[in-house]
Amino acid sequence: MDFKNKLTNWYSDNKRSLPWRNTKNPYYIWLSEIILQQTQVKQGLPYYEDFIKQYPTVFDLANASEEEVLKLWQGLGYYSRARNLHTTAKHVAFELDGRFPNNYKDLLKLKGVGDYTASAVASIAFNEVAAVVDGNVYRVLSRYYGIITPINSTDGIKEFKKLASNLIDKEQPATFNQAIMEFGATQCKPKNPNCTICPLNESCMALQKNMIEFLPVKLKKTKVKTRFFNFLVCIDNNKNTLLEKRTSKGIWQNLYQFPLIESNKSLSSEEFHLLNIKDSVLDNLNFDYSLYNIEDIVHKLSHQHLYTKFWIIETKELPKKSIAIKEIKKYPVPVLISSFIDAFNFNDL
Template sequence: MDFNKILIRWFSDNKRDLPWRRTKNPYFVWLSEIILQQTQVKQGLTYYEAFVNQFPSVFDLANATENDVLKLWQGLGYYSRARNLHASAKHIAFNLNGAFPKNYNGLLELKGVGDYTASAIASICYNEPKAVVDGNVYRVLSRYFGVETPINSTKGIKEFKDLATTLIDHNQPGDYNQAVMEFGAIQCKPKNPNCIKCPLNTSCKALKDNIIPNLPVKLKTTKVKTKFFNYLVIKTNTQYTILEKRTKKGIWQNLYQFPLIESEQNIEELFIREHNTLKNIVGKENFDITKYNEKPYIHKLSHQHLHTTFWIIESNINYRDSIHIKNIRKYPTPILIANFIEEFFD
């Protein structure tokens, strides 16, 4: 039997019952695909439910503020997805009168929609035979066909896309695409795949050659940078604090945080000297600063390790642009800040 027939059969027998598989409405499919970019189903599921619940249509999403969208996205990471999702919702609602692009090429014009997502939506919603190539597809195809081209090389990207295109089932492209991905997620896993009970184990090239653990081939990863974050957490006697919006490009764009002193080097010693000086100048009766966490929290991102110290500033000064602490949870923040807020306030 053909590769794709076996996979589609396997899919119909083993697929998980997921909410976005119960609809072909492009709004819901689009929403699920954006949420699932670089995100496991288990992690994305609750966010999908929350978005469907709070924004039942593209118009509801379009009419929300970016702060609201980012707040609902909080904790999911890769926040450009949320900003692009919102921008595209406004475009669809207000420029296209709520009508989704009706094919791969039209979908590709949406912000945050690349080859993978356009192929997924076009195949699932419109039966367009565009093959998806995500991390699962790279793994399944590289193993089954024994392809050793690095998946993150220009050559590999084209080679796997072409291979996937020759394999797609033209009668049920959406089911085929989802079948390969589900197969990669559940059966042909990165570590310890269960090849003993695999429906493809009689024809899998990598299994035959005993090189399953070597595939797919991926070129070297980027190295991690260390940065030092000192957050100034103001708490006034009238229960006000200060949050600032990260407007610059880079991590956490448009999310909120406490005033931050960021450095490439550890400035703890300098910081302690200066904050003692500050206490003496301002006067301890109006202003007291203490270190909250004795050991820095190390917040690990995929490409940065943030050594973070929170400094508590108790003060009876009225600051401009301060917010009442009872409103602090309305602001979208990085999970690092959200966790601190839950621990420190009330």
């Protein structure tokens, strides 16, 4: 039996039962694929359930506000996915009368849809022969064929796409694509795969050469930038606080946060006192302040480490633009802010 048949047989015996596998509706397939970009099933599944419940059709998603979509996406990360999801929903609903593009080439034109997602939707929803190459496929193919070309190099991207395109089952592309990804996710795992029970272990090049732990090959690591954040958690006598929207490019675009002052080092209370926050943030109001966390809270993104202090600013009455503290959970915020809100007991004030 060849690679293709062993793989699809393994899949029919071992596939997980997942909600997006019970449908051919391109809206659901597309939604699941956007959620699962850079995200494992375990983390994405509850978000998928929330989204289809809240937005059963592409029209429901299109008619939502971006803020509502971001709120539902909160905690999943890579928030440009949510913004692009909303943009594409509006495009499909209002420009294409709710009908998704039904082929790889046209799917690729949608915002937030790259080579992987276009192939996934084209094959799974429309049975087009379009090979998917996600992180799982890179791992399976590099190990099975002993390919040492770095998977994130220009050559590697082309080489693996070509190989997957040659291997794909022309009769059942949807099943083949899902089979090879599922195989990578649960059998040919990144760490300590159980090769003794693998249906491909007799012909796996990496296993024969003891190379499993060294494949796939990936180039370089990004250098991590350190930043120092000071959030101003303002509280007045009417239980109001201040939130600001992050409108500029960069992390967390269009999410909300407490007013932020970035510094070039971790500030002491004395250094914080010298900041001119009275004029810049507080409309010239008098205030008392205290530091919530003595040790910096370190929030790690893939390419930035955020050393964070939350300063509690108490004042008599905040400016008009303030919001009621009890409304705070309606706003989409980064996990760093959400965790603080959960840990900080506003009721004690």
